[in-house]
Amino acid sequence: DGGITQSPKYLFRKEGQNVTLSCEQNLNHDAMYWYRQDPGQGLRLIYYSQIVNDFQKGDIAEGYSVSREKKESFPLTVTSAQKNPTAFYLCASSLNRDSNSPLHFGNGTRLTVT
Amino acid sequence: AQSVTQPDIHITVSEGASLELRCNYSYGATPYLFWYVQSPGQGLQLLLKYFSGDTLVQGIKGFEAEFKRSQSSFNLRKPSVHWSDAAEYFCAVGAKENTGFQKLVFGTGTRLLVSP
Numbered sequence: 001d002g003g004i005t006q007s008p009k010y011l012f013r014k015e016g017q018n019v020t021l022s023c024e025q026n027l028n029h030d031a032m033y034w035y036r037q038d039p040g041q042g043l044r045l046i047y048y049s050q051i052v053n054d055f056q057k058g059d060i061a062e063g064y065s066v067s068r069e070k071k072e073s074f075p076l077t078v079t080s081a082q083k084n085p086t087a088f089y090l091c092a093s094s095l096n097r098d099s100n101s102p103l104h105f106g107n108g109t110r111l112t113v114t
Numbered sequence: 115a116q117s118v119t120q121p122d123i124h125i126t127v128s129e130g131a132s133l134e135l136r137c138n139y140s141y142g143a144t145p146y147l148f149w150y151v152q153s154p155g156q157g158l159q160l161l162l163k164y165f166s167g168d169t170l171v172q173g174i175k176g177f178e179a180e181f182k183r184s185q186s187s188f189n190l191r192k193p194s195v196h197w198s199d200a201a202e203y204f205c206a207v208g209a210k211e212n213t214g215f216q217k218l219v220f221g222t223g224t225r226l227l228v229s230p
Contacts, residue, residue, distance in 0.1 A: 004157075040123070042204065042222040043158075048215070056215065090157055102148065103218060105157030 002027045006091050006106035013085075013113050021076045021109045023091035030096050032074035033103065036060060037088040046089075049074055050096075078111065085113045116141045116209035118221035126227040127195045135190040135224050137205030146208030147188040148218065149179055153201045161203075164188065175199070200228045 004025045013019045025032065031050050035043040045058030049068040063082025068074055074093075078085045089109045094101040117140045127133050139145055146165050150158040162173025169181040179190045188205060205221040 006157075040222060043220040045217060048217065050215070058217070092157075102160045102163060103150075103158070105150075105159070107157045108155070110155070 004091055004093055004104055004106035006089075006109050008109060009107065011109055011111045013111070015113055016080045017113075018077055018079050019085075019111065019113075021078070021089055021091075021111070023074045023076065023106060024072055025074075025091075025093045025104075025106075026072060027093055027095075027104060028071070029093035029104070030071070031094045031101070032068065033092040033094075034058075034064070034066065034074070034076045035090045035092065037090055037108075043090065046076065078113075085111060087111060116207055116219045118205050118207050118219055120203075120205055120221035120224050122224045123222075124225045124227065126229055128229050129197050130194050133190075133192045133195045133199070133226070135203050135205075135226070137188045137190065137221060138186050139188060139205070139207045140186065141207050141209060143210070147179075147181060148206040148208070149173065149177070149188075149190050150204045150206065150220075151175075151201050152204065152223075158204060161190070195226075195228055197228045197230070200226055202226070 007022045033048045034046040044060050047066045049055040065077045091106045092103040094103050119138045148163045149161040152158045161177050162171050164171050164181045172178050177192050202223045202225045204223045206218045209219050210216045
């Protein structure tokens, strides 16, 4: 079955360490996205990529970095510069960049930084 | 700027009763509108979408939503709620940025509790 795989499901890190969250899709979608979810705040866009080797900052990109070297993969690195990294991170993809192209979501990674 | 408001943080409904979740949006042009559902610790699943045409759209799991342009609303309804419907529901609007990128703007969600 096609879908989006995020790993790991739970991740624990010490403050000051960088950490990379994995996101892989086999839907042959062009566009991929990273969202951050905090209680009571809905989903906020961190980064998005419309095609391979191209990505753009979303609304809350500070302290994060991404790469898009392959169509299937869009890893997110949470750097030590991110002031409040503990959150639930969701990766998504869509067929293309148009807003009428529904998002397909992975099951998320819960990151806890202490 | 585009925005989505879901005025109810929590709603409790008895099993078998009807449900309506409210969503209001702010967007200058004709919007693309979506409802997603999220079970605890999971990703979001698309329930239904509105692009154009018939203002009453049907989705999965027996849900429907009605687009009302005059009220800038896209409320989600279900005639008879099942215990398995307990989850968090997100309304979203597709919005075009100055760069040409079209992104989804999400509301803050409504948590549905179903009582026996």
